[in-house]
Amino acid sequence: MRLQGKRTIVTGAAHGLGAAIARAFAAQGADVAIADIDLRTAEVVAGSIVIDGGSAVAVRLDVADAHDWQEVAQALTGRWGRADILVNNAAIASPLIPLEERTPSEWDRIMAINAKGPFLGTRALVPIMRANGGGTIVNISSVAGLGQSQIMDPAYACSKAALTMLTKVTAAQHAADGIRCNSVHPGPIDSELAREAYTDEDAFVRRLFRVPVGRLAQMDEVVAAVLFLASDESSYVTGAALPVDGGALIQ
Numbered sequence: 001m002r003l004q005g006k007r008t009i010v011t012g013a014a015h016g017l018g019a020a021i022a023r024a025f026a027a028q029g030a031d032v033a034i035a036d037i038d039l040r041t042a043e044v045v046a047g048s049i050v051i052d053g054g055s056a057v058a059v060r061l062d063v064a065d066a067h068d069w070q071e072v073a074q075a076l077t078g079r080w081g082r083a084d085i086l087v088n089n090a091a092i093a094s095p096l097i098p099l100e101e102r103t104p105s106e107w108d109r110i111m112a113i114n115a116k117g118p119f120l121g122t123r124a125l126v127p128i129m130r131a132n133g134g135g136t137i138v139n140i141s142s143v144a145g146l147g148q149s150q151i152m153d154p155a156y157a158c159s160k161a162a163l164t165m166l167t168k169v170t171a172a173q174h175a176a177d178g179i180r181c182n183s184v185h186p187g188p189i190d191s192e193l194a195r196e197a198y199t200d201e202d203a204f205v206r207r208l209f210r211v212p213v214g215r216l217a218q219m220d221e222v223v224a225a226v227l228f229l230a231s232d233e234s235s236y237v238t239g240a241a242l243p244v245d246g247g248a249l250i251q
Contacts, residue, residue, distance in 0.1 A: 001028055001029035002028045002029070002227065002231040002232075002233065003025055003028040003029050003030035003085070003227075003230065003231060004028070004029035004030075005029060005030075005031070006025075006029070006030045006031070006084040006085050006230075007030070007031050007033075007076070007080040007081075007082055007083050007084045007085070008022075008025050008030040008031065008032045008033065008083075008084065008085040008086075008087065008230070009032075009033045009035055009072070009076065009083060009085070009086050009087070009121075009125070010022045010025065010032060010033065010034065010035060010087040010089055011035045011036070011061060011063050011086075011087065011088055011089050011090035011117065011121060012035075012036055012063070012089045012090030012091060013032075013033075013034040013035055013036055013042065013045060013089065014034060014036035014038045014039075014041035014042040014044075014045055014058075015036070015038070015041065015192065016189075016191045016192055016219075017089060017140065017186075017189060017191060017219060017222060017223070018036070018087075018089040018090065019034075019045050020219045020220070020222075020223050021087055021089060021223055021226050021227075022034055022045060022049065022056065023045075023048075023049060023052075023054075024220075024223045024226075024227055025085075025087075025227070025230070026049045026052075026054030026055060026056055027052075027054060028227065028231075030055070030085070031055040031056070031057075031080060032046075032049065032054070032055065032056045032057075033056070033057055033058075033059050033072075033076055034046045034049075034056055034057070034058045034059070035059050035060075035061040035063075035072060035090075036058075036060070036061060036090070037060065037061065037062050037063075037090075039058060039059075039060040042058035042059070042060070043058040045058070046058040057076075057079070059072050059075065059076070061090075063088075063090045063113060063116075063117030063118075063120065063121060064112040064113055064116055064117050064120070065120075066120050066123075066124075069120045069121055069123070069124040070124055072124075073124040073125060073128060077128055082128065082129075082131075082132040083125055083128050083129060083132075083135065084129070084132075084135050084136065085135060085136045085137075085138070085230050086121055086122070086125045086129075086135070086136075086137045086138070087137075087138045087139075087140065087226065087230065088117065088118035088121050088122070088137065088138070088139045088140060088163070089140040090113060090117055091113060091114045091117075091140065091159075092109070092110060092113050092114065093153075093156060094106065094110055094153050094155055094156050095153065095200075097153065098154075099154045102153075102154060102155050106155065107155045110155040110156060110159050111155070111158070111159050111162070113159075114156070114159035114160060114162075114163065115159045115160075115162040115163055115166070118139055118163055118166060119166060122137060122166065122170055122181075125137070126170075126174060126177070126179060129177070129178075129179050130174070130177040130178075130179065133178055134177060134178025134179055134180075135178070135179050135180075136179070136180045136181075136229070136230055137167075137170060137179065137180070137181040137182075138181075138182055138183070138184060138226050138229045138230050139163050139164075139166065139167045139181070139182070139183040139184070140183070140184055140186070140226070141160045141163045141164050141167070141183040141184065141185050141241070142156070142157075142160040142185055142186060143185050143186065143187045143243060143245040143248050144156055144157040144160045144161075145157065145160030145161045145162075145163060145164040145183075145185060145241075146161075146164065146185055146241060146243065160185075163183065164183055164185075164241055167181050167182060167183040167239065167241065168181075168239045168241075171238040171239030172239060175238055180234070180235075180237065180238040181238060181239065182229045182234070182237060182238060182239065182240045182241075182242065183240070183241045183242065184222065184225050184226050184229065184242050184244060185241055185242060185243045185244065185245060186217055186222045186244045186245065187211055187216075187217055187243075187244065187245035187246050187248045188207055188208075188211070188216050188217065189216060189217045189218075189219060189222055190216040190217065190218060190219065191219065210248055210251060211245070211246040211247065211248050212246060212247035212248070212250065212251065213246035213247055214246075215246065217244060217245075217246060221244060222244050225242055225244045229242065
């Protein structure tokens with residue numbers, strides 16, 4: 001029970017990696033808030049965790065809405081009394097297209113969810129964590145936020161690079177508050193999000209060519225990294241960017 005009694009918020013937890021993280025955290029003893037704009041599916045995920053003997057609650061959250069964040073933070077601290085762990089996972093992918101073909105509205109939407117959302121979540125939770133003696137934030141960035149720029153969609157890569165730097169700034173500014181902040185940088189995961197990003201078969205093959213191990217990541221391989229950074233096992237780790245990328249960044 002590596003997270004026994006920890007009060008945890010996981011964004012984008014109704015689907016894919018977020019749901020897998022939430023289930024793993026609950027299995028390790030955490031009370032988990034399944035935070036997602038898709039409340040109906042979030043309730044299904046929370047219900048399945050409870051059936052399996054875990055503790056979970058579903059909350060509707062638009063991560064790009066500051067008012068939503070304040071309401072969720074107040075509701076959960078009212079329920080739990082504190083918040084120990086925040087996993088900023090909610091994100092959207094986008095097809096790989098040239099920079100000049102990306103519209104400003106598309107750019108703004110990707111930035112709002114992938115970069116502004118984690119900022120708003122951090123902004124809402126830091127005062128609560130500080131008041132309770134500390135906490136842990138794990139930001140789900142991407143290998144796109146660190147490199148391989150030639151094969152990345154500009155909007156997605158820039159949003160994840162922003163999240164990488166948000167992680168470091170948060171860690172630096174709040175270490176004295178007992179708050180740790182780290183980021184996980186997955187390569188392509190065998191998930192719905194990856195399939196949406198690589199709808200073209202040739203593009204998908206080219207993407208795997210840039211992964212030395214030659215395959216997509218399995219969901220549990222990424223979850224294991226998130227669990228490590230969320231737990232006390234990483235108590236001396238903050239501001240780190242942990243690639244889980246099959247060796248992509250060594251090329």
